[in-house]
Amino acid sequence: MDKQELIDCHERIKPFIHNTPVLISRLIDEMAxxxxxxxxxxxxRMGAFKMRGAANAIMQLTDEQKRNGVVTHSSGNFAQALSLSAQSLGVKAYIVMPSSAPQVKKEAVKGYGGILIECESTLAAREHESERIVNKHGATFIHPSNNDHVILGQGTACKELLELHPDIDYVIAPVGGGGLVAGSALSVLYFGNHCKTIGGEPFEVDDAYRSLQSGKIETNTTTNTIADGLKTQLGDRNFPIIQKHVEEIIRVTEEEIVLSMRLIWERLKIVCEPSSAVALATVFKRREKLSNKKVGIIISGGNVDLGRLPF
Amino acid sequence: MDKQELIDCHERIKPFIHNTPVLISRLIDEMAxxxxxxxxxxxxRMGAFKMRGAANAIMQLTDEQKRNGVVTHSSGNFAQALSLSAQSLGVKAYIVMPSSAPQVKKEAVKGYGGILIECESTLAAREHESERIVNKHGATFIHPSNNDHVILGQGTACKELLELHPDIDYVIAPVGGGGLVAGSALSVLYFGNHCKTIGGEPFEVDDAYRSLQSGKIETNTTTNTIADGLKTQLGDRNFPIIQKHVEEIIRVTEEEIVLSMRLIWERLKIVCEPSSAVALATVFKRREKLSNKKVGIIISGGNVDLGRLPF
Structure with a gap:
């Protein structure tokens, strides 16, 4: 994935995404x-960066593929992102989701025009159901994070950030499935100026940290974190990019995530997901390293259940 | 207060305030x-429109007045706004606050460089203490809402909104002490294009609604509302403006305020005070009147205790 591909991707998806604002806070700067x-x-759009990769992946399909629709399995933001992107582009989106998923997430997918397919709550059941739809409808499976077009799309958020602030020293992104941090690392590589990429990850799901240590893709045995978007693992498309272009993955505790989340809500006056707060938490964790540096923080999304806040 | 005064006020305070963004939501539009x-x-700055009026009031003082400082009694946003404005302008700000006020509000005032003066929790005690400081230090008393310079300053938020969207049909502002809605009405009068001003008020503190009915300034006997910024009453400087230039004051229930607040948080992904949600709640209350109209909503502030949310 070279520089021109990233530029082309960004131009391609621009009509379907917002160039989101960049906020600053004197008080958080002082604290950090x-x-x-x-x-x-x-x-x-739909409240998270996932819209970028989903739109790019669908736009890269042939006309015949578009006629047959797309399918993914996700109960999170990518399900909504693929549904809304597909709707915007006149393509059918089949979303495989465990029947145990919260009703509000099912409704959100249907609200964006996605075709909801419910299944058992195991990964095997989800994969089996997705394959069935690929076979039955000829739909194209689109992975939420381990797909080159998705990775490129997710990288465009960081590209926009660097266009506005070309002299940023570090970009920090939360690490879940690895699409956002890998895409960001590519943007930093092509558009940064002595800039480096850092990943933020909860201790409770530190598979990416361990993967960088061991040199192979590790999994999580427990997923006991408030950062519900970061429970997934890396894949063979994004892991090599992360190995090569991410300087470090910094781990933070659940308490640190909640403190940073509260700080973002109180000071920036914005609603963000716990996963987003992981990136800010790493700044406080590595205070010396980042001292006086210009640091870009990717606030990944804002889809959070207000009835279940940690404060 | 004529058009030129409002223009001059805006130019004067620009270096000390943000021209805040205007957000839209397709989903809320569909619902409304x-x-x-x-x-x-x-x-x-400091999280609420009050910064505008406070800055303007201080900048209008003579050099001698500036040397002697300013004083106000408030336990809300105006206390912080006057402190920060005064700090930015190198002026002392004495803030009279009941000793029973939350510690976090006292800390905020001190954090912005305000000089905190604690007193008993009655209006009489607050007024007495303010007067003592006027006499002792020669400080100028600045009322949070019933002061021409404050009213003009608060009106600049609506002026910015109309500069960006000149074809807005209605501007809706929450009504507490009356400074924001009066200032907004002046901006609508001078810069609107067939535009009208509406006030939003909780049923629980509907003094402004009753004042418009009776033709004299009414008070609240109870203040049992979640919209803690709207418990105050109108004054002789802003009431005549409201009488002349505010088309209607629409009252909403506590439940309607909370529903609208949740909608703003969930869909706009921003943190706002309950008082701000009052303005949106009126849109749903007067659905027919506002059908298909372009409506500006002043989100007044975002200083809210995250530990005490209504959802």
């Missing part, structure tokens, strides 16, 4: 001892 | 059956 630039993908 | 433009003063 650094200059922070928050790229607010919580203001993205 | 109208085109809504949210002027986000929760992103204003």
């Amino acid at each position: 001892g650094a200059h922070l630039f928050f790229k607010c993908e919580n203001f993205q | 059956g109208a085109h809504l433009f949210f002027k986000c003063e929760n992103f204003q």
Whole structure:
């Protein structure tokens, strides 16, 4: 995935996404001892950066593939992102989701025009059901994070950030399935100026941290984190990019995530997901390293259940 | 207060305030059956529109007055706004606050450089203490809402909104002490294009509604509302403006306020005070009147205790 592909991707998806605002806070800067630039993908369409990769992946299909629709299995933001992107592009989206998923997530997918397919709550059942739809409808399976077009799309948030602030020293993104941090690392590589990429990850699901240590893709045995978007694991498309272009993955505790989340809500006056707060938490964790640096923070999304806040 | 005074005021305070963003939401528009433009003063410095009026009032003082400082009694946003404005302008701000006020509000005032003076929790005690400071230090008393310079300053938020969207049909502002709605009405009068001003008020503190009915300034006997910024009453400087230039004051229930607040948080992904949600609640209350209209909503502020949310 070279520089031109990233540029082409960005031009391609521009009509379907927002160039989201970048916010700053003098008080958080003082607390962190650094200059922070928050790229607010919580203001993205459907409330998360996932819209970027989903739109790019669908736009790369042939006309015949578009006629047969797309399928993914996700109970999170990618399900909504693929549904809304597909709707915007006149393509059918089949979304495989466990029947145990919250009703509000099912409704959101249907609200964006997605075709909901319910299944058992195991990964095997989800994969089996997705395959069935591929076979039955000829639909194209689109993975939420381990897909080159998705990775490129997710990287465009960081590209926009660097276009606005070309002298940023570090970009920090939360690490779940690896699509966002890999895409960001590519944007940093092509559009940064002595800039480096850092990943943020909860201790409770530190598969990416361990993967960088061991040199192979590790999995999580437990997923006991408030950062519900970060429970997934890396894949063979994004892991090599992360190995090569992400300087470090910094782990944070659940308490640190909640404190940073509260700080973002109280000071920036925005609603963000716990996953987004992981990136800010790493700044406080590595205070010395980032001292006086210009640091871009990717606020990944804002879809959060207000009835279940941690404060 | 003529058009030129409002223009001069805006130019004067520009270096000390943000021109806050205007957000829209397709989904809220669909729900409301109208085109809504949210002027986000929760992103204003110190988190509320009050910064505008406070800055203007201090800048209008003579050099000698500035040397002697300013004083106000408030336990809300105006206390912080006057402190921060005064700090920015190198002026002392004495803030009279009941000793029973939440510690977090006292800390906020001190954090912005205000000099905190604690007193008993009655209006009489607050007024007495303010007067003592006027006499002792020669400080100038600045009322949070019943002061011409404050009213003009508060009106600049609506002026910015109309500069961006000159074809807005209605501007809706929450009504507490009356400074914001009076200032907004002046901006609508001078810069609107067939535009009208509406006030939003909780049934629980409907003094402004009753004042318009009776033709004299009414008070509240109870203040049992979640919209803690709207418990105050009108004054002789802003009431005549409201009488002449506000088309209607629409009252909403506590439940309607909370529903609208949740909608703003969930869909716009921003943190706003309950008082701000009052303005949106009126849109749903007067669905027919506002059908298909372009409606500006002043989101007054975002200083809210996350530990005490109504959802």
